Amino acid sequence: MRKIRHFSIFIGFLLFLFLFIPSASHAESKDTYEVGTSILNVRAEPANNSSIIGLLSEGDQVVVFQEKYGWVQTYYGGEEAWIAKHHLVPVSITEKSSHSVSQAASGKITVSARSVNVRSGPGTDYSIIGSTYSGDTYNLVESSGEWHKVSLANGSTGWIAGWLTNSSDTEEVPSNTNSDNVVNVPTKQTTDKSLAGYNIVLDPGHGGKDPGAIGLGGIYEKDVITSTTGKVAEQLRNAGATVIVTRSGDYFVSLNERVRINNVYNTHAFVSLHYNAYPIIAVNGVSTYYSSESDQNLARDVQASLASTVNMYDRGVMQADYRVLRYSNAPSILMELGFITNPNDLSIVQTADYQSKVAQAVTNGLINYFH
Ligand SMILES: [Zn+2]
Known part of the structure; x- marks a missing residue:
């Protein structure tokens, strides 16, 4: 057991190198970040005990103006606001464009981020109409900028941020990534009655x-x-x-x-x-x-x-x-x-x-x- 654990740590370290070293070279596009957690507090000051002035959802993007003690400063409702940086994922413009090109060609979209909002239109201003998870694959209906319109299981359509998806080969998605989603399958076939708008x-x-x-x-x-x-x-x-x-x-x-x-x-x-x-x-x-x-x-x-x-x-x-x-x-x-x-x-x-x-x-x- 111990050997296996050491081996996984080693693999984890290699993955870490693989994932983070290339992104460091895209330093020129670091001032836009995406929220990488389901809900994120927006605070008045760069401190955990500072008052909460708003909330962001996963997939929301923020433009960062300065950094201080692990916090980044943006604007929320026209006011200076602070967000804990460790919940943010840098959005790289070069990565985004290369992804959307190959996605449009393949006709299939596979979600690569852990959890992604499905929205009613092509942008984070549109309302969230559902969620999707790493490994889920959809037929592409059309693209608008960085956003992809996909067919959903219930027959309707929704929009997904292109940079949270991975077009390449859907077969390449490891089966163990899919297993987490199997549990969700029945719940996605929600009936005609829904909580949309609530x-x-x-x-x-x-x-x-x-x-x-x-x-x-x-x-x-x-x-x-x-x-x-x-x-x-x-x-x-x-x-x-x-x-x-x-x-x-x-x-x-x-x-x-x-x-x-x-x-x-x-x-x-x-x-x-x-x-x-x-x-x-x-x-x-x-x-x-x-x-x-x-x-x-x-x-x-x-x-x-x-x-x-x-x-x-x-x-x-x-x-x-x-x-x-x-x-x-x-x-x-x-x-x-x-x-x-x-x-x-x-x-x-x-x-x-x-x-x-x-x-x-x-x-x-x-x-x-x-x-
Ligand atoms: Zn209790």
């Missing part, structure tokens, strides 16, 4: 110095939530929703900040995700909370969808005055997705299968609520 704020509870509940074996609630949120965000995007997350990594976000992010947007629904804990290990199951009476229907629809999708005890819908719900302008719910202090729940909630089912249940519950 802005959903996902709120992964806890993070950073706040681990949330601590379960059996020292499992942290925040960690199980993080992986679950990724799946929920993905399925919501596949259903057409615009998804905003209140934290996109393991860092602390105050309750007030979560509320603020939620209220900054024209949010149609706010969904806070949690796992539960209780001193008595027999206590188990899933529940959904709401604060204001007007949010009861949202809680009912999502809990009903959850209870019929997962094999967990249904604790039902409950009212509670959680701060993130009380001060939210949009319809808001808080989901408790199982007890990490119950051995059976814990064994289930950590599986990718369960988290995918939760994602499906939240998506269907929201579709039922909105339609």
Whole structure:
């Protein structure tokens, strides 16, 4: 095992050299960057504790004017704004043009970035209508500048940034890159009812110095939530929703900040995700909370969808005055997705299968609520 690990590190190092040394020679086009994470905070100052003045999504491009302490300065809403540089990928103009030429010739587009937005038009100003992942291949309909219009599985079309794709031979995509996407296939064939036009704020509870509940074996609630949120965000995007997350990594976000992010947007629904804990290990199951009476229907629809999708005890819908719900302008719910202090729940909630089912249940519950 140890030899294999050393070998992988060596291969990883070679890949690192291969990927990064050539890009360094394209230094002349370094002032445009693309967001390489699903959601990225835009801050007023170059510091983690500075106030958040906006959010960017994966694939959004920023022009950089200066750099300071690992932060880059751009403009957001006409104001000077700062973004952590390690979430940005340099966009090389020479790479972009060579890619689009070969893509147009081949008639097929294969996504090369890990996760890419599908948009309604050729530019980052157009709304996000879905997501696609590394290894996914589409028929090219037409190209406009650096953007490619492709046929989607549901019969419609969407636009993908050309520089996040790789035209060459689709057969060259390693099969293990595809395996991650197999799970997503059923969710992409979303029915006629969709979440297109809806802005959903996902709120992964806890993070950073706040681990949330601590379960059996020292499992942290925040960690199980993080992986679950990724799946929920993905399925919501596949259903057409615009998804905003209140934290996109393991860092602390105050309750007030979560509320603020939620209220900054024209949010149609706010969904806070949690796992539960209780001193008595027999206590188990899933529940959904709401604060204001007007949010009861949202809680009912999502809990009903959850209870019929997962094999967990249904604790039902409950009212509670959680701060993130009380001060939210949009319809808001808080989901408790199982007890990490119950051995059976814990064994289930950590599986990718369960988290995918939760994602499906939240998506269907929201579709039922909105339609
Ligand atoms: Zn919690």
